[in-house]
Amino acid sequence: MHRLFLLRGICRARIESSIPTLQQTSQTRYFQCGRFRFALDQRPLVMGILNVTPDSFSDGGQHASRDAALRHAGQMIAEGVDIIDIGGESSRPGSAALPLEDELARVIPVVEALRDCGKPLSVDTYKPEVMRAALAAGADLINDIWGFRMPGAVEAVAAGQAGLCVMHMQRDPQTMQEDPHYDDVVAEVAGFLAERIAVLRAAGIDDARISLDPGFGFGKTPDHNLRLLGQLPRLALEGLPVLAGISRKSTLGAVLGGRPPQQRVAASIAAAVCALERGAFIVRVHDVEQTVDAVKTWWAVRNESVGAA
Secondary structure (H helix, E strand, O other), X not given: OHHXXXXXXXXXXXXXXXXXXXXXXXXXXXEEEOXXXXXXXXXXXXXXXXXXXXXXXXXXXXXXXXXXXXXXXXXXXXXXXXXXEEEOOOOOOOOOOOOHHHHHHHHHHHHHHHOOOOOOEEEEOOOHHHHHHXXXXXXXXXXXXXXXXXXXXXXXXXXXXXXXXXEOXXXXXXXXXXXXXXXXXXXXXXXXXXXXXXXXXXXXXXXXXXXXXXXXXXXXXXXXXXXHHHOHHHHOHHHOOEXXXXXXXXXXXXXXXXXXXXXXXXXXXXXXXHHHHOOOOEEEEOOHHHHHHHHHHHHHHHHOOHHHO
């Protein structure tokens, strides 16, 4: 009997020693964002929107000049922003494409002026020429609403260490909200993102550079958007970080009975927290200060520690 217990103990010890511990196997994963690198187990990031456009749906014209854009960037930095997302072409429903020269003239001077601000700079563009110019000027991330589908887009970003955000959009900004339809919106968006991941990998792009965006409001009804937000964990493909951009969008207006964008701040923060609860690593927002406060509070509660914030 004694020998039996002894053998059982030896066998159990051997089995347990052959099972790698969490410390042995866990490796912190990172999101590479140009000159910056973020651990995916750290507090989620707040991406502040800097539209240098006259016609964006929420804040068009407010920061269109270079000086106004720099002032707003400085304000977001003071409020605790993690990434600044610079956009020179409106992608609101029904918007027309902007000539290349105009987009370059709007975006590149702002990137050059902010390159040493201490925060990663993202450029929201689908044009390969703007991608190349932005990266040369100091951008750290390319945020592409077309998911790098334009000819030459993948080639424009393949080299280097810039972060990439792959977004889903049904059709194009001119027609995307004309009766959008899906048999299964979550499965179809996930399928699109999986296909784009494969394309980027085939171009030699490391997973650490890739983030995913389901494209809230881009060819989706309010119910589509709410379903995507509710089932966001299904879109965290391959463990890649997910970006959620639902700030002030019309879905929130619909939930609130038709309120205009400027009256959707509380709803935007609630949606951001819902995204965090479902695994989002980046929330793209207009209202930086309030969202940073919400993210810090959520993170402290999640970790049961004031110090975590």
